[in-house]
Amino acid sequence: MKNAAAVLTDLSQPSNVATHSSIALVGSVDAAGAEEDGKRKEKELDALRRKPMLQALATKEVSSFRLAPWTALHTLARAVTLARRGAGRGLAEHWGSLKYNQALTGDSGAYMRLSAEGRETADYYKALQSDELGIGFALSLAKQILNRRYPQHVVSIVPADTSLRAGWALTSRDKGPRAGYRYRPRFFAEVWKPGEPSRVFPIESKGNHSNAATSHDQLASASAHVEAVHIGSWNETPSLVFSTELPVDGPSPSTPCMLPEETAD
Template sequence: MSAAAADDDKQREEKGLDRLRRKPDLSPIPASDLDQHVQLTPWEVLHSLGRAITLARRGAGRGLAEHWASLKYNQALTGDSKSFMALSTEGKETADYYKAIQSGELGTGFALALATRLLSRRYPNRLISITPADTALRAGWALNSRDSGPKSGYRYRPQFFAEVWRPGEASRVFPIACKGNHSGLSASHAQLSSASAHVEAVHIGAWDETPCLVFSTELPLDGPLTVHTLCSDREGGWLDAPTRVLDHALEDENVYPGIQPPAQGDKRAEPEPGFHVSPDLFGWFQHALARTAAAGLAAFAGDAKATAQYLTKRQGQRRFAGITHAATDSVQDARHRLFGIDFVGTDHVFRLNRERVEAFSGVAEDLFHLLEEGRVEQYRREIYARRSSWPHTTWAPRWNGPVSIHTDGSVLAMRPLRE
């Protein structure tokens, strides 16, 4: 990766561009934290991807159904418990036309599934919540010209935050940058180098002490899928014990952009481009992360009203409170019982090689009612108490299809549609 970074620095210098700050001291994940070979199912990856993009502000979709886009990769992967996962024939054909989109989105799914697995092993008595960084940051900073407030003018930032938390205690936040490619190791090295600049754009607390995770997923047209992972094990990233009531609405802040380096002697250093969550913002940032995560979960279940209550104006509250296009809307009106647990959410019917397939995304019914009523504090206490009780089985016989359940109470299930 260092060679790729040096090459990029040289090119930027030749073009007269500023030198990028990159996260220092990135190193491979220790084997004790994550095995070299990790077992994942395709629907676990699609679940992670779907949850990640429920609040995405991209494409023509303005409804709640953006997470269904993950289902287009149903037949892109192949493999079983006795072999490595790889691109299927259909995945290879898709890569011929949509390389960047497919590798990027599948890279996100694999990265977040592995990040959750890794951090859960490191912090067995805590829960991991993944939130889209742009949505969380937008509550405090103006990220582009459409946002009100002082403009950051900096396009480098992580794609996600992982909050490691336990009710009533200080939590820890890991910026995550993830990329994917259909090329090979040299492309992954370049992507890891680029990702190191994205995670460096957010500092939480002291200068240069924020931990992070960076991923590059290699999906070659021939050979097994490989996820390259690096981490920074700095000691920071900790937020104070909660000082705000998470049930209360979050308001947009106008934080002046820039990261403040330590003073050089008696002289105050000039701020570096980026986003600095200083200690006086810890309570607000923790509040923003919790409510953004709740919004994503409500959107995954297809409830516009429940989603809108958790977002600020700048985060896109109006997108979920207004009228949506019929083709992109999603309605919370489906209910299924899986492994003895009642789930409510939304469903979608699509075709796989002429066969009609039903997909259901939702949340455990009692937990969804808490989110619907704005009771984030109680919801987080409940999922923490149940963190070890969710079923790990990936096939539901009565449902007749694969199922993925996360510790946040969300579910993604698919099956052939009965005639």
């Protein structure tokens, strides 16, 4: 176990994070969605509503992505703090993210990867670790993308459930009209500048300790979650979907795919 000073030094050391977004990726995600719909048809289930016409992000928007573990963990902590009602629960989740303070390693000349402790943790809490760390990577990249696209604007991340509860009952304990659809995005990104209307982007993030094929399935599933929210006219709400691969051996690429935004400036 490292001492506190060594841990803090490691947390502040930025590393490269590989990103991948391409036309080929879009095709793989579409194929994964079609395969899942075929399985659902065999079970006599309806096909999922997915965001149509997935589009890859421009290379310039996802290139040169460097990240310190502390930034990813801080992004995760801020994202989940408001996800539960009650200050005590939120504070507990904020500090709970620090359980990953020795899960990632790397240096300025290398790609970030799971540390020995991160690999051992994966054996016991594999799904939880990949999902939660995936949030940190995905939202960090989302903020970079949106800051590059909208300079001199503020980008805020809000848990989707926190916002949606203002108008719908999401669980049996909530009061109000039922949402009526169990799929929904995990977060909203609000891009705003004083004196201008806000732009809102539904975001769904997933993570895995597996491979690209798993990410294709996850991105296809994520497209069903962001399809649940439309602001204004149908299919004019820009969205972001991510799947973060955290392989037990090797670097940890974050794999994004963007959806159409016909009405964006």
